[in-house]
Amino acid sequence: MEPAAPTVPAFPVPLAVVMVDPDGRVLTFTHSAEQLLGYRRPDVLGRQLGELIVPARLRDGIDDPLRPLYDACADEEGQGHRALPARRADGSEFPADVLVTPSEGHGYVVVIGSLPAKADERRQSEWFHRALVGRSPVVTMVYEPDGRWRWSSPAAVRLHGPGRPTTGVAESIIHPEDISLVRKLFAAALNAPRTGDHVLGASDAETVEVRLRPPGPHGDEWRVYALTVQNLVDEPAVEGIALYAIDVTRAVDAERREQLHSARIDTLIEALRVGILVEDSERRAVLANDALARVLGSRLSAHELIGEHTTERLPPAEIFADPVALRAETLRLVAQGKPATGSEFTLTDGRVIVRDYAPIHAEGAVAGHLWVVRDVTDQVTIRRGLEERNRALAEVATLKTEFVAAASHELRTPLTSIATFSQMLSEEPDAPADQRQIALEAIARNTNRTLRIVDDLITLAGLEGGTLPLTLRAVHLPDVIGEAVDSFAESAVQAGVTVDLVGNVTGPMLRVDPARLRQAVEALLSIVATAHAGTRIDVRVTFGAAQWTVRVGSPSALAAGDHLFTTGDRGAGNALSFLIARAIVSRHGGQLATPRTGQTDAFAINLPVRPHLPDADA
DSSP, X not given: XXXXXXXXOSSOOSEEEEEEOTTOBEEEEOHHHHHHHOOOHHHHTTSBHHHHHSOGGGTTTOSOTTHHHHHGGGSTTOOEEEEEEEEOTTSOEEEEEEEXXXXXXXXXXXXEEEOOGGGHHHHHHHHHHHHHHHHOOSEEEEEOXXXXXXXXXXXXXXXXXXXXXXXXXXXXXXXXXXXXXXXXXXXXXXXXXXETTEEOOGGGSOEEXXXXXXXXXXXXXXXXXXXXXXXXXXXXXXXXXXXXXXXXXXXXXXXXXXXXXXXXXXXXXHHOSSEEEEEETTSBEEEEOHHHHHHHTOXXXXXXXXXXXXXXXXXOTTTBSOHHHHHHHHHHHHHHTSOEEEEEEEBTTXXXXXXXXXXXXXXXXXXXXXXXXXXXXXXXXXXXXXXXXXXXXHHHHHHHHHHHHHHHXXXXXXXXXXXXXXXXXXXXXTOOHHHHHHHHHHHHHHHHHHHHHHHHHHHHHHHHHTOSOEEOEEEOHHHHHHHHHHHHHHHHGGGTOEEEEEOOXXXXXXXXXXXXXXXXXXXXXXXXXXXXTTSEXXXXXXXXXXXXXXXXXXXXXXXXXXXXXXXXXXXXXXXXXXXXXXHHHHHTTOEEEOXXXXXXXXXXXXXXOOTTOOSEEO
């Protein structure tokens, strides 16, 4: 007859003693164990105790959930201890305290105690925190204030190995260069100031990066941990110095890769000879190179520009000849949100820059703006020179007929007079002395006139051929124009012509040959005075768009069919004077525009500012 199954007492037995073999199988099952756990002794002999008393939800797939307690008997403390919910034979659970100690013979003695109901909530909380700590990747260690080790989390045990981490073990897993830093943090936590009755909290603890690795020849390479040391001496549950370490190797490696990538980008951008400016979506500068300031000629360095709203700092009015146009173009490109290249802008120092724009897209939206600026002054100078040469050739072709007719007339008239009077003297050798004197004076006068025309032709050839040297020096252009007007005004008054000069303007110094430039202006004044005898000539000097402009003209317009370079007596010499003036302006790198029929009768001299023009041009 089988014995009756034990009944569960109304008040659980405080302790149950069970002996198990090294594999955790039950060897002896006392009467108190039958009463506390509800199992009959014959039913449990040879079975693993962990399978009997540990609820399935706490086994985590481990064959013997009590094995960690058995293994703990090999530690210095020689015992395994854990509080957990224990399961009875009928499936009910109760809070239990399990203590495992090695037996003198073979196996382990397991003592299972029923915890008082009042401690249940506290133990449940303890189990909750132990479960979190056991699965946490955070390395946690607790030391006594005197530096003796007390406890390590599972993550810490995986780092320093089983057993007590001695000073030698600790120093073996800490990089030699970081040991003094760890000691300094420990000392700082130990001596942390207090606020009232408590040490300053975790928010005041310093976190630093140190290098750690597991001990032994097969340990991984040095890894980076974020280490924090806190003084928890006043915490009743701790009463020690706590060290927390989190493996941040991946984050540090990613940060270093990002820094390396950024360094490469910065080096590349700095090596470029073009100016680079990168803005965020709010038009704040986030990246700029030193070439930007060099290209623009700005005193604002790339470092000073970072973080600034470029709408407030660029474009500097003193740099761009037309900052209003540049700002309008910038706003148009940003609003349009499409790449654009080749926008030319002139600087106040005469240089020309080209600006390219590209929006920076991220997740389907414009996240920033890229501007590329480069100096194209040399290319533009060559291009404009070719354009000017083409215009000059077209203009020469247009004026060719009138110039040839006018030059022929000027030469024919004095030569005809010379020939006529010479023939008279030869045919009338006995002519009265007064007639002979008149003839000789006419011959001399027309000979000198012919020589002047020949000199003008030689001058023109020298200017256009580049054989006539210029003596350049820096001048204030309105002063030179004023001297030309004053010189011409003395003879103009006799012809009933008045000259008004408006030239009280500011602008940069210009390198010119003052004598030749005065010659060009006087020639234009003479041409206008010839076409409009008895009228007023206006001369206006202005500066803008990196160039000086001199306008010479009359308020009255040319009549239809009228010519500045007429072959009549009134315009004799005008065509040659104009070509000389145009050649002088061209040698200075400028342009001379002629009046058009039906428009205001004004010549326009445009002289760009060229800071690199040499002092002498042979």
